[in-house]
Amino acid sequence: MKDPHPHHQLATRAIHAGKVKDQNFATSSPGIQPSVTYLLPPDLGFGQGKDSGDATNETPWIYQRWDSPNAHQLETRVAALEGAEAAVSFGSGMAAATGLMLHKLSAGDHLLIADTCYVGVAEFVRKKLPALGIDVTLVDTSDLNAVVAGMTPRTKLVWIETPTNPTLRLADIAAIAEIAHAGGAMLAVDSTFATPVGTRPLHLGADFVMHSLTKYLCGHGDAMGGIIAGRQADIAALREDSLIHSGAVISPFNAWLISRGIETLPIRMAQHARNALAVATFLEQHPKVTRVIYPGLASFPQRELAQRQMSNMSGMLTFAVSDGPALAHRMAQRFKVFHYAVSLGHSRSLVVYVPTAGIQQGSFQHQGAALAGYRQWAGEGIFRTSIGLEDADDLIADLAQVLD
Numbered sequence: 495m496k497d498p499h500p501h502h503q504l505a506t507r508a509i510h511a512g513k514v515k516d517q518n519f520a521t522s523s524p525g526i527q528p529s530v531t532y533l534l535p536p537d538l539g540f541g542q543g544k545d546s547g548d549a550t551n552e553t554p555w556i557y558q559r560w561d562s563p564n565a566h567q568l569e570t571r572v573a574a575l576e577g578a579e580a581a582v583s584f585g586s587g588m589a590a591a592t593g594l595m596l597h598k599l600s601a602g603d604h605l606l607i608a609d610t611c612y613v614g615v616a617e618f619v620r621k622k623l624p625a626l627g628i629d630v631t632l633v634d635t636s637d638l639n640a641v642v643a644g645m646t647p648r649t650k651l652v653w654i655e656t657p658t659n660p661t662l663r664l665a666d667i668a669a670i671a672e673i674a675h676a677g678g679a680m681l682a683v684d685s686t687f688a689t690p691v692g693t694r695p696l697h698l699g700a701d702f703v704m705h706s707l708t709k710y711l712c713g714h715g716d717a718m719g720g721i722i723a724g725r726q727a728d729i730a731a732l733r734e735d736s737l738i739h740s741g742a743v744i745s746p747f748n749a750w751l752i753s754r755g756i757e758t759l760p761i762r763m764a765q766h767a768r769n770a771l772a773v774a775t776f777l778e779q780h781p782k783v784t785r786v787i788y789p790g791l792a793s794f795p796q797r798e799l800a801q802r803q804m805s806n807m808s809g810m811l812t813f814a815v816s817d818g819p820a821l822a823h824r825m826a827q828r829f830k831v832f833h834y835a836v837s838l839g840h841s842r843s844l845v846v847y848v849p850t851a852g853i854q855q856g857s858f859q860h861q862g863a864a865l866a867g868y869r870q871w872a873g874e875g876i877f878r879t880s881i882g883l884e885d886a887d888d889l890i891a892d893l894a895q896v897l898d
Contacts, residue, residue, distance in 0.1 A: 504575060504691065505760040512570030512753065526750045527563040532556060560738055564749035569721065571756055572711070575690035576703050578723035582733045583744045587686065587706025588614045590720030593736030594682060594702060595619070595651065601627030604648040606674075608635040610663065610868060611655045612684065612706075613853065619653075634867050635665040636796065638673070645677040655684040656693070656803075660848050660878040661871040662787050662812055664796045667803065671699030682722075686710070686839075691763040692806035696724065707744075707752045709839030710808075713762055717751035719744045762841070765883050766809030772886040773879070773893065777813045782897050785814045787871065809881040810838060815897075818875040822847035824896045831884055831892040838880035843889055849875040 502510070513524055532555040555561065569581040584590040595618075599605055607619055609632035619630050633644040635654045645652075652674040656665040667683055674681040682702040683695035689710045695703045705711055707719035722732060737743060744752075767790065774788035786793070789800035790807035800807065815821050825845060826834040832843045850872050854865065881889065 507574045508571070508759050509757045511574035512567040524564075524567060524750070524753070526746055528746045529562075530558045558746070559741055559743050561733075562743075562746050562749070564746040564753070565744055568707075568719075568744070568749045568753040568756075571753055572690070572705070572707075572721050573723050575756070575759075576696055576723045577694055578696055578703070578729075579726040580729035581721050581723035582729050582737055583707070583749060584720040584722075584737060584742045585744050585748075586718050586742075587612075587704070587708055587720035588618070589740075589742035590704050590706070590722050591615050591684070592618055592622075593740060593742060594704065594722050594732060595623070595653070597732050597736045598651045598680065599623065599626075599628045602648065603650040604629045604631065604646050605651050605653065606631050606633060606641070606644045606649050606679070607653040608655050608658060608665065609633055610658045610661055611653075612659045612686075615653075615684070634663075635670065636663050638666065638669055641670055641673050645673065645679070647678075649674075649677055649679045652679050652681045653684070654681070655687070657687045657789065657808070657810065659687065660812060660853075660876060661868070662687070662789065662810060663871060664789070664799050664803065666799055667693070667695050667698040667700055671701075675699070687808055687810050688804060689759065689763055689806070689808065691760055692804045692808050698803070701725070701728065709837070710763065710766075711756050711759060711839075712752040713755040713759065713839060713841060714751075715837060715840035715842070717748040717755075719748050719752050762883060763806050763808065766881055767807050769883070769886045769889060770807065770809045770811050770881040773881055773889055774811045774813075776890045777811075777893070780894075780897055782815055783813050784816060785873065787812045787876075811879050811881065812872070812876040813879065814873050814876050818847050818849065818877070821877070821896065828896050829892060830895075831888050838878070840880065841883045843882035843884060844880040845877050847875055848872070848878050851875075 565583050569583050573581040584593055605628060623630050631644045633640040635641055654665045654670060671681045680701040682704060683700045684704045685693055685695055686706045686709050702722055702724040705721050707721055770788060771790045774786050774791055777783045778786040788811040794800055832845050835844050836846050838844060
């Protein structure tokens with residue numbers, strides 16, 4: 495997947511990368527191509543055609559499960575933003591995550607994964623992978639010694655999130671890439687919270703970068719998708735094994751919506767970060783708030799790594815109060831601007847209470863030191879807050895009226 499804009503900056507790539515010229519209409523904006531199948535030339539046999547995502551491949555489209563113009567445009571655009579050779583899209587972020595894991599891991603293999611990550615991924619690796627004969631070790635990936643100790647001769651894949659969901663703990667991508675590669679493993683990074691505007695894991699040594707497209711890259715909370723980017727050969731194999739064979743394709747309409755959303759990603763992320771810093775500063779000074787975690791604050795525990803690894807601190811923050819359940823109840827009843835709802839990365843601001851006991855029982859299953867480490871960040875519960883694009887003063891006023 496050759497980058498057509500190798501010398502352009504991120505904002506230009508976000509708008510122009512991946513556009514497919516319409517042979518019938520001289521449109522400036524790309525259209526939606528919902529067709530499931532395509533007319534074949536007489537010299538093309540069954541099983542040939544576009545199934546590699548290679549932009550230099552001039553063979554025709556064949557069938558939507560293999561590839562489609564809208565998915566191809568989306569993949570080319572994300573690859574350009576990440577500095578990747580290629581990318582493959584899926585129908586959801588979970589489809590992308592599980593597709594990569596099932597592609598790279600077989601019975602007898604070992605997965606090393608962050609002990610705090612997206613709950614769907616946490617539940618999958620804890621419940622499903624062991625049933626397939628795949629060993630899983632969960633470690634605090636902010637601790638490089640723990641990562642080294644968790645590696646085994648059978649480790650085939652290391653999976654990290656940075657920042658993690660929901661605690662915003664960071665992992666040193668470059669250092670973990672060295673550890674993984676020294677042990678013969680590949681490194682995959684879920685960079686959903688950071689986005690390509692904030693962090694580019696492939697530039698830091700990762701083999702794969704994953705995004706839930708549903709979040710910041712879409713930006714409007716109206717389309718679901720996922721994507722994996724990396725080297726051309728790796729992505730071609732992943733496409734055949736985990737997309738074509740599983741059928742977990744993204745719909746052309748969702749691919750079109752998300753690709754359109756990406757055009758404003760750089761300017762949206764700048765506003766998300768500005769708003770998040772303003773809100774985090776307000777919360778840090780509020781007498782009823784016991785803790786605020788945001789990578790842009792001077793008080794952030796991994797401030798040096800955040801400044802070194804992230805060029806945009808994103809719009810995600812967490813905070814805690816002495817009585818989280820009571821505040822959550824007031825939020826759901828009294829919010830005027832925020833939405834009390836799950837998900838993140840939308841144009842509107844979202845917040846939801848994440849109780850430590852509930853997530854411990856349902857997803858992470860931390861024990862001993864791992865549970866203590868999670869509680870160091872989250873206490874008995876935190877409010878995961880996705881700061882949107884509204885006026886920061888209106889967001890602060892909305893929080894003030896539920897806190898007081």
